[in-house]
Amino acid sequence: MSHAPASDTLHARIRSSIERKILSGAWKPGDRIPFEHELMEKYQCSRMTVSKAIADLVSAGLVVRRRRAGSFVAQPPVHLSILDIPDIQAEIRQRGQEYSYKRIARAVRKSARGNAEEQALADGGLLLAVECLHSANKRPFALERRLIALKAVPSAADANFAHVSPGAWLLDHVPWTQAEHRVSAISADVAVSDALEIDPRAACLRLERRTWRNGVAITHVVQTFAGESYHLAGSFTPTRAKRR
Amino acid sequence: MSHAPASDTLHARIRSSIERKILSGAWKPGDRIPFEHELMEKYQCSRMTVSKAIADLVSAGLVVRRRRAGSFVAQPPVHLSILDIPDIQAEIRQRGQEYSYKRIARAVRKSARGNAEEQALADGGLLLAVECLHSANKRPFALERRLIALKAVPSAADANFAHVSPGAWLLDHVPWTQAEHRVSAISADVAVSDALEIDPRAACLRLERRTWRNGVAITHVVQTFAGESYHLAGSFTPTRAKRR
DNA sequence: GCCCGGAATATGTCTATACATAAAGACCAA
DNA sequence: TTGGTCTTTATGTATAGACATATTCCGGGC
Incomplete structure (x- = not known):
């Protein structure tokens, strides 16, 4: 029913913006999400801030990061x-x-x-x-x-x-x-x-x-x-x- | 069998040090864990680093933080x-x-x-x-x-x-x-x-x-x-x- | 005793910067 | 083509400092 309330901190806004794209299916598993420097530009903030947003998504299992390559929408879970x-x-x-x-x-x-x-x-x-x-x-x-x-x-x-x-x-x-x-x-x-x-x-x-x-x-x-x-x-x- | 491998990054070491105290039962639910400035002293590092270690424990559900009061070992889950x-x-x-x-x-x-x-x-x-x-x-x-x-x-x-x-x-x-x-x-x-x-x-x-x-x-x-x-x-x- | 307001303080958020590191991509040689 | 180096680049880790904010604590006024 209710959609994300988009909390009032910057990293939470960035996080839920990305999260929405993933959960809505707009960005599919394997897709690359924007580079950190692109998000810095978009949100006019420091790299630490976008990095925290992405780190949260990683710990929620929605995103995987690969050095030099970028950050990607995670493959859905195999099964457990x-x-x-x-x-x-x-x-x-x-x-x-x-x-x-x-x-x-x-x-x-x-x-x-x-x-x-x-x-x-x-x-x-x-x-x-x-x-x-x-x-x-x-x-x-x-x-x-x-x-x-x-x-x-x-x-x-x-x-x-x-x-x-x-x-x-x-x-x-x-x-x-x-x-x-x-x-x-x-x-x-x-x-x-x-x-x-x-x-x-x-x-x-x-x-x-x-x-x-x-x-x-x-x-x-x-x-x-x-x-x-x-x-x-x-x-x-x-x-x-x-x-x- | 195997115990925590104590990864080689500083925040991971701090994290698993605290985690071990909690899982071993040495620190019980409700106990206050050391203040961030105490951990800074102990590990000779910046506050951001201990903060990241604690943030990881929060996202794993082992710790809760309360402003001004400190960080505490979380109550075990009720049931689900x-x-x-x-x-x-x-x-x-x-x-x-x-x-x-x-x-x-x-x-x-x-x-x-x-x-x-x-x-x-x-x-x-x-x-x-x-x-x-x-x-x-x-x-x-x-x-x-x-x-x-x-x-x-x-x-x-x-x-x-x-x-x-x-x-x-x-x-x-x-x-x-x-x-x-x-x-x-x-x-x-x-x-x-x-x-x-x-x-x-x-x-x-x-x-x-x-x-x-x-x-x-x-x-x-x-x-x-x-x-x-x-x-x-x-x-x-x-x-x-x-x-x- | 009780309520309220201010000071103290630990965490919360964010910036700007630095250097490390893994790996993709390019370049060159066998 | 194959195989090995070297460069480039995006993320990974960490620092030091600034300001915000929620609470606890303490003291004053009633």
Whole structure:
């Protein structure tokens, strides 16, 4: 919802100016950001000041600096399992298994009238609903039901997701700034056990995730993983002071 | 395993010197760290340099600064669910339910001979094994089996964990710097369904976690949550550049 | 005792400058 | 083309000083 308040110190203004370009997608990963001397000129300040602004962006992971070459928009994170948004395909291949993907359904529709959450996601626009199946070594592995807000990601309307999973597509095309997980264990119902070819009532891992970019909802997904075959794993350090 | 390499720049040396005091527990949350002018004296450098060292610690969340008052060791993070180590008691109370705790077993023993992982945890010392049950509104909620490395946390030997759960005790007494999760869904076996008073083969959420402080293994825990009643939830932002 | 205002002080921001260093690019030789 | 030097250049580290600003502290007036 709210955009950056552009704090009243100079280095914070420079920082958030650059940050906005990156988060809005105007400057893409790998792009060179202006040289420090150009920013000095633009903001009429000393090099230490622009340097501090860029250093802040480096410590936030948005920018990397290379001597003599300049400073560049950082590549988005590769992945870090639970805490991050997992790329199922990459994870299966990393285990040395064969990955396959099948789209079950794809539809563009309005948000359901009674469903406040869908309406918040759609934000007055349309929703793209995709249902698909991920398999490892030809065995069904995860069932995925996803909604994408077309108002927030209009280019998703051009992807049919017949051969590329919406998760992988989104990771490539849409930077995200915030996500929420809910992980639980469920007994498979008929629809799930049929799709995943497992016993009815078998234990499954259910992962629900909502993702935002700058406060704008992008997507909502429920992934159901077959039985005990899968686990989410993650390595992490303490969450300390919240900034901003 | 490895301790801080104490990089070769001055501000990095100052930074890791302070960091070591905090992570080792020598300086506790709320303690004031030396004034900038004292550090200038100690390291014979300019104020900008010590200021940068402290600014880095602020951005890492280890320190907070207050004008006129000084800089202080930050309070440890409150909690942030999945990504953090959950405090089960606090979470249940936050839901408005009554929390109760029961110790099932406690024993000090050597690491199992054939078990390389237990031996790595024990690191030549003894292990404290605790089994306990968490309940919400008098209904069993989670079964916990935990190992604590007494060599890394000798004071744990003095706690009997009859009324305080080892998780809560550790969060209060031992700072951690690194953790790994594995989350999966399992069907309850007999031991679990008995302890949690649920149907045999009911779906349960299993959370396994290892925790370290400065490369030294502290504890290993497996928590099994009853049925579909529980979910882990977490809000997070992208994991970008890894530092250090 | 209590409230308010001023002095003291530690951090916050910024400048201008200096030298170090990594690496891209150019140039030259085999 | 290949391979090795040398130059150039943008960032990396550090200094010394200036002024701003938020608090704490202290003392005076009521």
